[in-house]
Amino acid sequence: CLPPSEPLQVVDINMKKAFNEGNHFTNEYMTNLLVVRRGQQFVIDVSCNRPLQWRLTAFPPPTGSDPTPNKDSMVVVTFGNRSGGSWGGQILGSQGAVVSLGITPHPRAIVGLYRTYVAVSTGNGMQRTEKNPNTNLYVLFNPWSQDDEVFYPDDAGRWEYVLNSTGIIYQGTSNQVSERGWVFGQFEAGVLDACIYILDVCRMPIESRGDVIKVLRTASAMINSQDDNGVLVGNWGEDFSMGVAPTTWTGSAKILLQYHNTGAPVSFAQCWVYAGVLNTFMRCLGIPARVITNFNSAHDNTGNLKTELIFMADGSPDRRRTRDSIWNYHCWNEAYIKRVDLPPKYSGWQVVDATPQETSDGFFRCGPAPVIAVKDGELYHPFDCGFVFAEVNSDLVHMKSDKYGNLSPFKVDTTYVGILIYTKAMGGWSPENVTHTYKYPEGNPNGAFLCLQLSGRPQVNQEMYVTVSFKNSLQMTLYNAKLVIEGAGLLDTIGPFAEISQKVKFSPQKPGLRTIVAVLDSQNLPEVTIPLFEQIHSIISLNDRFTDESSLKNKSPAFILTFRSFICLFVCLQVTAMVEVKIMP
Known part of the structure; x- marks a missing residue:
């Protein structure tokens, strides 16, 4: 029996x-x-040398090399009558x-390995347990x-x-x-x-590791070794003598363990290997993930949302001038x-794509890009929607060079790119066709839309560019079409399945949130807009058709957005797109 004065x-x-x-x-x-997983309680039992009083119990689990409370890398969990922290x-x-x-990590807690301590109150102040690696824990x-x-x-x-540890990648x-x-x-x-x-080797800030978007951006860059000493070295040649041929790999674990043990990039990979390893990374940390295969996948090297193949006058491919390419398939996540x-x-x-193709914010990475934004052509949303859109929905334009080197299109194929998009079906071993989640069927009225892309630094008096493209996915010609971007116009005729685009340079004059508007008008757009009216008239009464905008104040933002589009399309006979950009001083 311990004496009453025995320190707790x-x-x-x-x-x-x-x-x-x-x-x-x-x-x-x-x-x-x-x-354990964040946002959900877990339980520990703490044994003391004698029954304790409820004046205090504290449980701080720090992580990182220099844990501090203000960066959420040291969390103090309190019990009893003491005020608590975020956990x-x-x-x-x-x-x-x-x-x-019972301890409940905050739903946005940092993901990673935590060191665990218990502190108790004694007459001599706070006494904390010594470091014990057996009480470390992972939070996912x-x-x-x-x-x-x-x-x-x-x-x-x-x-x-999340939990399935095996799968199928389609090729x-x-x-x-x-x-x-x-x-x-x-x-x-x-x-x-x-x-x-992987997050440590790229020095990802500890405080950013609870943000799933930042984790995905980092992983997309780090799974390839192109510019950051990441996990995998790509090789699309035929000599794999300095490593393992991509076709030899059957899983991700050996690759990740080799990278962790050696600190050196692993050779070699192609798209399905990158996708397989990135899928493992995401599922391991608790992010729902799947592998996608896009057949006839375009690589738009020029950023114009078209895939252009150039041929010489004799009909042979001009490989020197052709910058875009088509892969028979490409895998991403x-x-x-x-x-x-x-x-x-x-x-x-x-x-999210880890195969190194183009840079995004200075690194070879892609995403996360919302699939619905790609489908609707809303390419100004982060991240890299325009690049993904071109992979699945760009027009394949065959360009022919005359004897003087001048180029002219002689064939446009609007259906070849992204003809089929597969993933493994949930709970089975058959493929699931997810093409419809990325694109509308060719000829569908929803397929006629404007795409806006912004480039350049959003800062006052700094040059920026906005590229506006209109794809006519209808089996009809639009006449006397006018594409307007803040006063810059283009008169043209848009044939069936054809596309027009315009790039405008501008310098912001004032800081703050600004809106860029693009409008396409055509004399026969009623033929496009009437089917759209028929689709949405069930949620907007005919009596409201010409109501001014002031009457919409009590409606939800989503409803207002739908109604505004309806006004533009049915009354003004226009296709309109807007993008907001925050201009820095």
Whole structure:
């Protein structure tokens, strides 16, 4: 029996690994440490040398090399009558000298490895336990929590896109699709540490690791080694003697473990290897993810939303002048997240591509790009929607050079690019056709839209460019078409399935949130807009058709947006697009 004056000490911390991991769907991870998901309570038992008083218990789990509270890399969880921090703390009960504590990481908590300490109040002040690696814990994203940005709405999807450790990647051609089995292995021993190491090696700020968008941007860049000493070296040649041929890989675990153990990029990869490894990274950290295969995938090297193949006068390909290309297939990933930086419409599946093709903000990466924004041609939303749009929906333009080197189009194919887009079906081993999520059928009135792209630095007196493209996906010619961008006009005739575009340079004059408007007008656009009216008249009464905008004040923003589009299309006989840009002083 201890004397009453014996200082209170913590003698053991039981992380209750089996109990917690069963509740957090993390029991498949092959690690001796506890793995939990943020936004959901886990339980620990703290044993002391004598029964404790409820004046205080504190539980701070720091992470990173220099943990500090103001960066959320050191979190203090309090119990009893003390004020708490961002993590929730609850005393669940006690038995003798053992107290059960419930701890709930904040839904936006930093994802990674935490060191765990328990501090108790004594007559001599606060006493903290010593460092014990056995009480470290991993905190992951949580697709089971509605408060997490990665929440997925049903169990079948969570099982497929988070917990399934094997899958199929589709290859070949649209006429002869082949399957490649892939072991994602997100629960294999060492893989979780390797995924966290990827964030460490690029010096991603600790405080940014709770932001799923920033994590995806970082991962997209780091899975390739193009400019940051990342995971995989690409090789599209025939000599693989200095590494492993891409066709030899059957899963991600060996690649990630080799990278973690050596710190050197792993050779070699092509698109499906990049996609397989990125899929493992996302599922391992708790982000719902799947691999996508786009057949007849375009690479728009010039950024004009068209894929141009140039031929010489004799009909042979001019490889020197042709900058764009078509791959028989290309693989990328989709991640299911809430886009807190965009309106709710753009949440859901996002394109993320680790294959190094073009730079984005200075690094070879792509995404996350909302799939719905790509489908609707709203290419000004972050990130890289224009590049993805060209991959799945650009026109294939055959250009012929005369003897003087002048180019003219002689054939336009509007259906070749992105003809088929596959992913593995949920809960089965057959393909799911997701082409309709990326594009409207050719000839559908919804397929006639304006696309806006912004480039340049949004700053006062700095030159910027806006490129506006209109694709006519109708089986009819639009006459006397006028494309207007802040006063700059273009008169043209737009043939069936043809496209026009205009690039305008401007220098912002004032800081703040500004709007760029583009309008396309044509004398026979009523033929386009009447079907659109028929589609939406069920939610807008005919009596409201010509109501002025002031009467819309009590309607929801989404309804107002729909109604404004209706006014522009049905009354003004125009197709309109707008983009907002924040100009810095």
